Amino acid sequence: MRTQNTLTGRVVAPWNPAYDVSRVDYNARFAPFFPDYIVYAEAIGDVVRALTWASHHHIEFRIRSGGHSYEAYSLLNRGLVIDVSALNSIHREESTGLWHMGPGATLLDVYQTLWNQAHMTIPGGSCPTVGLSGLTLGGGFGLISRQFGLSIDALAQVQMVDARGQTLYASRQVHPELFWALRGAGANNFGVITELTFQAFPVSTVSIFAIHWQWARLPGVLQAFQDWADPQGLNRGLTAILTLASKASGRVSLVGQFLGLKDALGPLLTPLMQIPGRTDYTVQEMSYLEAVRHFAGVASRPSFWLAQGVADHDVFKNTSAYIYEKFSDPAIRALVAALSDTPGPACLVQLGIMGGRIADIRPDATAFYHRRARSDLQYQAYWTQPHQARSHIRWVENFRRAMQPWTVGAYVNYCDGSIADWADAYYGNNLSRLLTVKRQWDPENLFRYPQGLSELTGPGFCLRHSLAECSPVTSSPPCSPHSWSVDTLW
Numbered sequence: 441m442r443t444q445n446t447l448t449g450r451v452v453a454p455w456n457p458a459y460d461v462s463r464v465d466y467n468a469r470f471a472p473f474f475p476d477y478i479v480y481a482e483a484i485g486d487v488v489r490a491l492t493w494a495s496h497h498h499i500e501f502r503i504r505s506g507g508h509s510y511e512a513y514s515l516l517n518r519g520l521v522i523d524v525s526a527l528n529s530i531h532r533e534e535s536t537g538l539w540h541m542g543p544g545a546t547l548l549d550v551y552q553t554l555w556n557q558a559h560m561t562i563p564g565g566s567c568p569t570v571g572l573s574g575l576t577l578g579g580g581f582g583l584i585s586r587q588f589g590l591s592i593d594a595l596a597q598v599q600m601v602d603a604r605g606q607t608l609y610a611s612r613q614v615h616p617e618l619f620w621a622l623r624g625a626g627a628n629n630f631g632v633i634t635e636l637t638f639q640a641f642p643v644s645t646v647s648i649f650a651i652h653w654q655w656a657r658l659p660g661v662l663q664a665f666q667d668w669a670d671p672q673g674l675n676r677g678l679t680a681i682l683t684l685a686s687k688a689s690g691r692v693s694l695v696g697q698f699l700g701l702k703d704a705l706g707p708l709l710t711p712l713m714q715i716p717g718r719t720d721y722t723v724q725e726m727s728y729l730e731a732v733r734h735f736a737g738v739a740s741r742p743s744f745w746l747a748q749g750v751a752d753h754d755v756f757k758n759t760s761a762y763i764y765e766k767f768s769d770p771a772i773r774a775l776v777a778a779l780s781d782t783p784g785p786a787c788l789v790q791l792g793i794m795g796g797r798i799a800d801i802r803p804d805a806t807a808f809y810h811r812r813a814r815s816d817l818q819y820q821a822y823w824t825q826p827h828q829a830r831s832h833i834r835w836v837e838n839f840r841r842a843m844q845p846w847t848v849g850a851y852v853n854y855c856d857g858s859i860a861d862w863a864d865a866y867y868g869n870n871l872s873r874l875l876t877v878k879r880q881w882d883p884e885n886l887f888r889y890p891q892g893l894s895e896l897t898g899p900g901f902c903l904r905h906s907l908a909e910c911s912p913v914t915s916s917p918p919c920s921p922h923s924w925s926v927d928t929l930w
């Protein structure tokens with residue numbers, strides 16, 4: 441289909457019946473956006489034409505695959521949305537054994553296809569409808585990451601349409617700096633990713649488990665969990681997520697997966713079984729795909745939406761940080777205080793164990809910086825009524841702030857528009873190198889969004905300070921003019 445002379449693919453405009461469903465992302469916290477057009481690319485040529493059209497007419501655009509950006513960064517008002525969700529093919533190249541996947545493939549499709557065709561998988565998240573490219577370009581954690589690494593660690597090559605509208609490949613051999621940057625900071629910073637090529641890993645039977653404790657035992661559970669979840673000492677086939685929910689909900693639970701049989705898992709869990717206050721414990725053996733479906737909340741048996749720990753999931757504010765050192769007593773007290781005083785019951789924090797294969801790789805080997813953290817932390821609040829939004833958002837922001845003395849950084853895939861020093865938080869010491877790659881591949885800042893590298897490469901950005909602290913007017917002491925241009929720092 442051709443329309444507006446140059447936009448091709450399935451083009452949705454405000455007067456089309458499909459417009460209303462096309463202009464919302466997964467997080468229903470946001471009012472509907474009003475883009476001028478949404479292009480559902482049906483082939484790479486549609487992406488090329490959309491980019492060329494936007495560039496020619498100086499029209500701002502966003503890229504969308506699964507639409508799960510926590511801050512709806514894949515949408516905008518006015519302008520163009522380039523939606524790649526229809527580019528979702530998955531096939532195996534027989535000669536290399538590598539898997540070529542469309543950027544719009546959803547995670548459940550990926551896991552089901554690889555399992556059904558080859559009993560294989562790639563490391564990735566647990567939400568069934570998250571888009572493969574959005575997940576991978578920021579890193580991609582999941583329940584087998586301690587064994588096989590992040591999604592980016594299994595990535596062999598990407599195909600991308602760049603700012604000039606050229607289609608190219610990046611890998612360790614071809615455009616290695618670009619490939620470095622795409623693995624951790626690739627979302628809407630350098631180009632539109634039109635294919636991802638992965639190495640997959642064999643999987644078979646797994647054991648999944650859940651342990652629940654009384655809420656009053658939270659401090660003891662957290663202490664013991666930290667001792668047990670030693671990122672390097674713990675068996676790599678074992679991963680778990682600790683959910684510490686509000687006092688009002690009364691839930692303290694550990695849910696996990698082991699790449700092996702129940703008999704081998706039992707002894708690994710012994711230290712956890714000795715923690716006082718346990719109310720329930722289950723362990724089940726099943727195929728890898730059954731476990732994927734269980735954690736995705738789509739199994740036939742009643743199951744648990746692991747990603748978020750609550751059933752009502754579509755209106756939320758989440759944010760993140762990393763733990764590099766075990767939480768001390770004051771940190772645990774601050775955590776208990778926040779969970780004891782919540783605006784509603786569906787407020788929680790989740791700790792996922794890192795280490796293993798994730799930490800084998802150096803923090804500067806890809807743009808994903810926080811490889812040496814013990815755990816990632818995800819602060820979460822869910823609500824149903826519009827008037828509850830403010831208090832829940834404030835609770836999440838305050839909770840993250842209260843824990844800052846004991847935490848570091850944030851995960852770009854759990855993006856949060858309220859983090860003032862977001863660039864440092866997401867990219868740590870990799871930031872300067874990323875800005876160099878950005879200036880090389882997108883010198884005109886065609887690819888932009890509110891937390892994009894574009895926002896750091898314009899005039900006036902100071903690498904010495906966080907964005908909140910530094911402006912020519914408010915910096916104290918004032919920045920020297922020298923520090924105000926990124927160019928002068930090289």
Ligand SMILES: Cc1cc2nc3c(=O)[nH]c(=O)nc-3n(C[C@H](O)[C@H](O)[C@H](O)COP(=O)(O)OP(=O)(O)OC[C@H]3O[C@@H](n4cnc5c(N)ncnc54)[C@H](O)[C@@H]3O)c2cc1C
Nearest residue numbers: 505506507508509514565566567571574581627628633747
């Ligand atoms: C319910 C839920 C569960 C989650 N679970 C996990 C988890 O287990 N592990 C984990 O690591 N993360 C998890 N996430 C976070 C998830 O990885 C991010 O939200 C991810 O960015 C979503 O990707 P998407 O394609 O669905 O979203 P989108 O909103 O479509 O895209 C996200 C970002 O990527 C950019 N982008 C998308 N496609 C492309 C492309 N082809 N080229 C260039 N830029 C592109 C967009 O512009 C946007 O900035 C979860 C999120 C949700 C909502």
